[in-house]
Amino acid sequence: MGAADPFTLYHAPLRSRLLLGTARYPSPAILAEAVRASACEIVTVSLRREAGGSRAGESFWGLIREIGVRVLPNTAGCRTAREAIATAQMARDVFEADWIKLEVIGEEDTLQPDVFGLIEAARALSAEGFKVFPYTTDDLVVAEKLLDAGCEVLMPWAAPIGSGRGVNNAFALRALRAHFPGVPLIVDAGLGAPSHAVAVMEMGYDAVLLNTAVSRAGDPVAMARAFGLAVEAGRLAHLAKPMTPRDMAEPSTPALGRPFGDVA
Amino acid sequence: MRIQVNGRPRDVSATTLDALLRELGYEDQKVGTALNQEFVRDKDREKTQLQEGDAVEIVTPRQGG
Numbered sequence: 001m002g003a004a005d006p007f008t009l010y011h012a013p014l015r016s017r018l019l020l021g022t023a024r025y026p027s028p029a030i031l032a033e034a035v036r037a038s039a040c041e042i043v044t045v046s047l048r049r050e051a052g053g054s055r056a057g058e059s060f061w062g063l064i065r066e067i068g069v070r071v072l073p074n075t076a077g078c079r080t081a082r083e084a085i086a087t088a089q090m091a092r093d094v095f096e097a098d099w100i101k102l103e104v105i106g107e108e109d110t111l112q113p114d115v116f117g118l119i120e121a122a123r124a125l126s127a128e129g130f131k132v133f134p135y136t137t138d139d140l141v142v143a144e145k146l147l148d149a150g151c152e153v154l155m156p157w158a159a160p161i162g163s164g165r166g167v168n169n170a171f172a173l174r175a176l177r178a179h180f181p182g183v184p185l186i187v188d189a190g191l192g193a194p195s196h197a198v199a200v201m202e203m204g205y206d207a208v209l210l211n212t213a214v215s216r217a218g219d220p221v222a223m224a225r226a227f228g229l230a231v232e233a234g235r236l237a238h239l240a241k242p243m244t245p246r247d248m249a250e251p252s253t254p255a256l257g258r259p260f261g262d263v264a
Numbered sequence: 265m266r267i268q269v270n271g272r273p274r275d276v277s278a279t280t281l282d283a284l285l286r287e288l289g290y291e292d293q294k295v296g297t298a299l300n301q302e303f304v305r306d307k308d309r310e311k312t313q314l315q316e317g318d319a320v321e322i323v324t325p326r327q328g329g
Contacts (some may be wrong), residue, residue, distance in 0.1 A: 021329030029325075035319035046328025049270040049297055049321065057324020058293055064325070074328045082301060090296025090323055161329070211329035 004240065007206065008185055009042075009082055009153055010099070010131040012070070016041045018108070018231045019072065019186065020224065027061050030220050035067050038224035044072045044101055044157070044209070072133060074101040079114070081121035088125050100125060101188075103135045111189075116140045118222075119149050127152025133199025134190050138172035140179055143171040147183065154180070155188035155209060158200065162212045164192025167199060177204045194230035201234020202242060268319040281311040284320065296323045 009012050018040040018096040025031035035043060038142025047063060050057050064071060073091035081104060088100040104121055113136050122132050126149055134146050138156045146154060156176055159165035167173060169192065177185060187200045189211040197208045208231050217223035255261075266275050269288065278284040281304055285291055297304045298321040304312050314320070 021327075023327040023329045025327070044328050046326045048326040049325040050295075050324040050326075051270075056292065057295075060293065060327060061325040076328050084305045085299055086298050087323075089305075090298060090321075093303075094294050094296040094323070094325060168315050216291055 005235070007060065007172070007184075009133075009207075014019070014041050014139055015039075016228070016231075017207040017235055018197075018228050019044065019207060019209040019210070020066070020214060022060075023211055024215040024239055026215075032063060032067050033216070034224035035069060036222045037221045038214070038228040040224075040228065042070045042072050044074050044211070045066075045086060045095070046074050046076050047094060048151055070099075071095050071097055072099050072101050073097065074135075075103045075121075076101075077105065078103060079117075081117040081124070084121040085124050086122075086128060089128075091131070098129055099131045099133065101133045101135060111138055113157075115139065118142075119145050122146055122151050123149040133186070138169055138176055140172075140175060143176060144179065147180070153184045153186065157189040158187050158196065159190025161189045164213055165190055165192050166196035169178045170199075170203075173200065173205070174203055179193055194226045197230040198229055198234040198237070201231055202237045204238050207231070265314065265316050267314060267317065270320070270322055272317070276314075279310040279314055280310060281320065284314060285322070287308065290322060293324065297321065302304060 007017055011038055016039050018038055019042045020038055020040045021044045022031055040056055073095050075084040075087040078087055084102060084104045092098055102121055104114045104117035105111050122134050132151045132157055133153050134151050135155050136142055143154050159168045184206045186207040186209050187205050191197055191210055191249050192213045212228060212229060214220050214224045266273055277305045278285055281297060300319050319325055
């Protein structure tokens with residue numbers, strides 16, 4: 001695909017349409033191998049408290065730099081706009097990057113975004129020059145308000161984070177795609193299998209962000225590669241314009257000239 | 265002076281955020297900081313005074329989804 005199918009996020013040209021999370025891998029070595037196998041160019045990272053002297057953060061950051069991918073820091077776990085804004089600001093200081101995956105969580109069981117806090121934080125961070133990637137629901141009105149707030153990319157969920165359920169509401173994701181044809185849309189959260197990634201890419205989503213489906217697979221490296229191929233397959237299928245489903249059969253072999261039939 | 269560092273009470277002798285990072289062994293690490301839930305930039309830590317009861321957050325890069 002490449003030059004014939006350009007893909008940019010906040011003016012950054014990208015070849016891969018897969019973004020990978022870095023959490024919950026069996027080991028740092030498997031994380032590095034999985035990222036390479038997936039051919040993704042962007043990984044999500046976080047900020048956490050560290051006990052003085054443990055240097056876990058330093059070691060992790062060294063690994064990410066060694067892999068040589070772009071980072072998308074998140075505000076995971078933040079429950080208010082204020083917390084998310086402060087976390088984003090700290091992330092810009094630490095990672096020296098103005099990209100931020102903005103999460104403001106509103107509900108514990110589903111990890112559903114608090115869309116009111118999300119819009120408030122998106123507006124404040126966009127005004128400060130951040131390039132905001134909001135983790136949001138599949139709600140059209142919220143999507144519109146996030147775009148008004150300065151977001152140039154939207155990341156609707158497919159299902160709750162880490163659930164692996166795939167697409168819970170295909171109608172809503174299709175409606176979002178149809179309403180915002182020019183906006184980069186990334187499905188974030190809930191995908192469990194490469195077939196789910198193919199499905200959303202066939203719908204016309206621009207990219208997919210995954211973590212648990214890869215890191216908790218029996219073989220994370222093989223699964224990372226499978227998702228990389230799935231995203232490519234889905235994108236190719238979308239560009240190839242899939243046929244429209246029908247209710248009734250239609251023979252693919254021409255009926256004309258079949259043996260044993262009547263001669264017209 | 266008693267302050268909260270990453271959610272835990274701690275007696276410290278530092279009176280600025282910059283000095284606190286040195287006292288806790290972070291001086292050569294890339295960290296993000298916040299004081300009472302407000303972000304403090306790297307270059308502003310030296311002039312950021314600490315007061316009794318302040319809540320300081322010190323964070324570093326970590327795995328995330």
